[in-house]
Amino acid sequence: MASDGFDFSPGAQVPLTGAAGQTAATHALASAAYRDGPVAEILKANNEWHTSVVKPGKFSLFEPNLGEAFSRAVQTRTLGGARKALIQSFGTEPQSIVEHCLAATGIRKERDTKLTGITVLFGLVFLPGLLLWMAVFQLRRTLAGAQNKSAGALGTLLLVAVGGLIALFLFKLPFGGFWALYLRVMLVAPIVGWMLAKRVCEATAKDMRARWDALLAGGGIGAKVPEAVPGHPNETAREQLRQGLEKLTAEQQSNSVFYAGPKGILGMGTRWGSWQMAEELVSKEPGKDINQFRSWDVVRAIHDKMKMLERGPLNSGGFPKPSVKHWIVSPVGENAKEVARPEGQDVEAFQVKGHEIQRICNHQQFGGGNRHYLGVQFTLWDGQLVITMMITVTVLHETLRIEVTGHALGPVHPLFTTKPAPKTVTVSKTVRFWETVDRHLPLVETREVVRLAVRAPFTWYPPLLDFLGGKLVLPEPFGLRHAWADQPWRHRFMADDAMRAATPVLRVAHAAAIRVLEENGVDTDRFGNRSMVVSSFVQDPTPRKADLYDA
Template sequence: MTDSTDIGPQVLRTDPTPNTGATSAIASMAYRDSEVEDLINAVTEPTNTATLTTWTEGRAEGLFKPNLGEAFCQAVLKRTLGAGRKPLVPSYGAQPRIIIEHCLEAQEIRKVRDRRLTWISLVFGLLFLPGAALWLAAYLVGGEGKDRNRQALRVAIQVLTVIVAAALLWRYHGTGGLWGWYLQLMIPLPVVGWFLARRVCLDTAHTLHDRWGGLLEGTGPGPKTSGAVPMGPEDKKAENLRKQLAAIAAEQDTNIAHYAGPKGILGMGRRYASWSLDENLNAAGELEEIRPFHNFDVIRRMEERLRLLTRSPLAEGGIPSVQVEHWIISAIGEGADEISRPVGPDMDGTRMRAHAVQNIANRQIFGNGPRHYLGTQFVLWEGQLVVTLNTTVTALGPSLRVEVTGHALGPLPALFTKKPKPPEIEVAKTFRFWEKRTVQLPLINSAAEVVRLAVRAPFTHFEWSVGLLGWLGGTLKLPEPFGLRSAWASKPWNNRFMADDAIRVSVPVLRAAHAALLELLPEQDVALDRFQTRSNLISAEMQSSRPSKADEYDAS
């Protein structure tokens, strides 16, 4: 018996994929160096998650608070690769494995920097602890704020430190012995260490910015996950990581989805429209009864029609990237914080087998139980817009109902597509002082950032210290149920072109579903006139269709 999570050798794809834009935008967050609050403020209105992305404050954020990239990587890797993790919401419109691999690469880049900073801290900080503590006190007391009193206090402490250094040099100048040399070097050497640490931090900042910019411009290399390549049969850590990444790729291919009430289908977004055709099954002509058929007979005919949407009488009229899939959707509570998938002989890994899907489609479900939907999905705008048209066929008594519902997952906030830009400042010109000029600053232009990275560095080497670092600096809490694409989605209706695409594509899908139904019914001796009339009315109504809150009912 083979491991269902082992998907075997990976082949490099050279064909273009429609969801590289959203994947690159999300992955670029792993390399950011801005404040965590930027992400919190950008995703204040997620479309289909139970809770918001939140920040848990640490006990010593002044020294240990992570930046956006550090907090994002830690939160995502813990949620996706951590022990005993919950199932992930499928990321339609993105490739979660690539995003996670970029998080691993960004984390490895920072670990290389932290190893160098740790050695610098040991040599220039721990060995000369009294002097380093004095400089650190100047930073902690004065801080980096704009308050004049705090700035004045910081300057006073720094001046005092220089005076102490000068006094020690004068007092012990020419004094022999190790103790005399130590007292003379105790104050200046931590400053030398700071300059070396700043150089290391600056080099790493340039590397992270290059990765960030390359992802958004489409010129960057793919993620390098050397830690997922076992070097031998004893390399259990790499083998475990390889299997975890393979499991995430397999989990993305699931055909099990979850409906969370007004939050819509997790991963697909809220329902923005619904069209129903519901008529009685009457025998045609003078026949006394119809020929029996199953729901799945109608669904199979619809699937054939929907797959032909890529064709058109016009040369450029076909709809690109049509994905038709059978989904089994279960209802969960609006505030549920996790999802689950069925297990047993009906499952093949994360996918339900075809015979089980067909059984659910044919089963008379009126009440509790999973439902079958034939989904037609379009990944547009490089993954920034995901439109899903779900078709369901049900029979209750003599009535046959065909319902098509539209779901839309909107674009990522502007923060995700923001390209790196070096910090700038406006200063007066040298001779024409009444005019301003823009000067670019180094990526690391603050003493506080160097101190923060140097203090955090020793805590990033061991797994047991990661929790302590989060307790000290704070942690980013991801929304649950969590999906790497759905967690950051915004509303698609703020972009007129995206809204137009979502509305337009629903028309050919609905007409294809109706055409398949009208083609099958005469073969089963069903009277077609009422179905035909109802189909024409719905088709006419769609001429002026517009998005609505179809998941919210005003029944008060």
């Protein structure tokens, strides 16, 4: 199998300049690893075809925030030992996103190590007091609602009552000696631990928010993942992580994709337009047969012409250099929960070999099996818009058909592009009470400190935290980009770019195909007329759901 027992490391690497500016979508998705909002916020980013689910745990006090749940879910899905195949994330660098998830997890582990020490010193030694305070906060969260920022009158009254009871115990107890002293310290020690934990949590929160803000500003500190760099051959865990990241990049470069019915090609978006030219192959010299040629000959000519798309007669900017690639498309069910990449001797490192691509192009045009498409892909708007024009050539009996379809993958959901907002409250001035001023609040609230301190001792075994606090369940088949992509049609210029790309690509494909036909003795008058008719159809400015057949 292509994905087992293969070291995907390319050795010495040279930076790819073509992807240098395509960072907006990558940074937006990576910033989710550093966010501190409620995990339910990510449900706002669900789209028509792909839906994330927040699975609740047993206790709301253990529930993760957005960054913790996102990092955990992405790491498990992309680097897990028995993970399923991933969908390519066009316009992004998935390895960079996963590395930021690992880096965020590393920062949280450092914080949790300190919090665990504080919990042991001020909590475990005085366990009855810790359990009492935990019960109070759990009840308070249950009464107020886990996602509600204000505790509610009943929850606040509960805290006041417990505080009054503690004050009473500090001054008067029905017994004395060691147990009286222990009881007093037992009730106060968790409060002292909370104060220390608050300082640790506040410092980490500032660091995480600074990274979040810097990523969305277009730069930021790169993700540091020292655990992915083995120091010697015996560090198997680090070596497995390194190979997992290399495998992720290799799968991103795979030339096989999946067509999921109305959902379109997974990772490329739904099909919004389709144009076909189909005519009979007739010799231009009566009584003489045409020269034998194959579908691959036409595809190869179209491929060569498509590489020249960025050149034009006028100096008008025009097309950027497109990515022209041969794709093997496998059909999957509309509601399929997983996909399987091609395997066997014709596949190496997730790449279908050239001779197999030619065979599929020439012979698998009707009936079962995978199909061949020539893809012309433009990555625009700093990676936020991916336009893919897919071209397929088929010959059935005496009819040659050239089909061009348009796919568009829009920007990531605005949830991922929102910057961190400072926590402030507007209050009146002391003297000039008619004037107001914004007062900055701590980044970490009281109940958030308690939540982090309670979770910290369990971070050594994340599945237990998933059970206690819940987790984020990612949509399947999963890809980092298409799972949270919006439609481009709500953005006027993105929609214009998608529709403008169709006509030049269509005409270049037709011109290249007609040239091959002429070279092989085919009468191209009908093809030329049909090309003009199709070119008039492509002027229609309205995108449609081309995969939804009204039948």
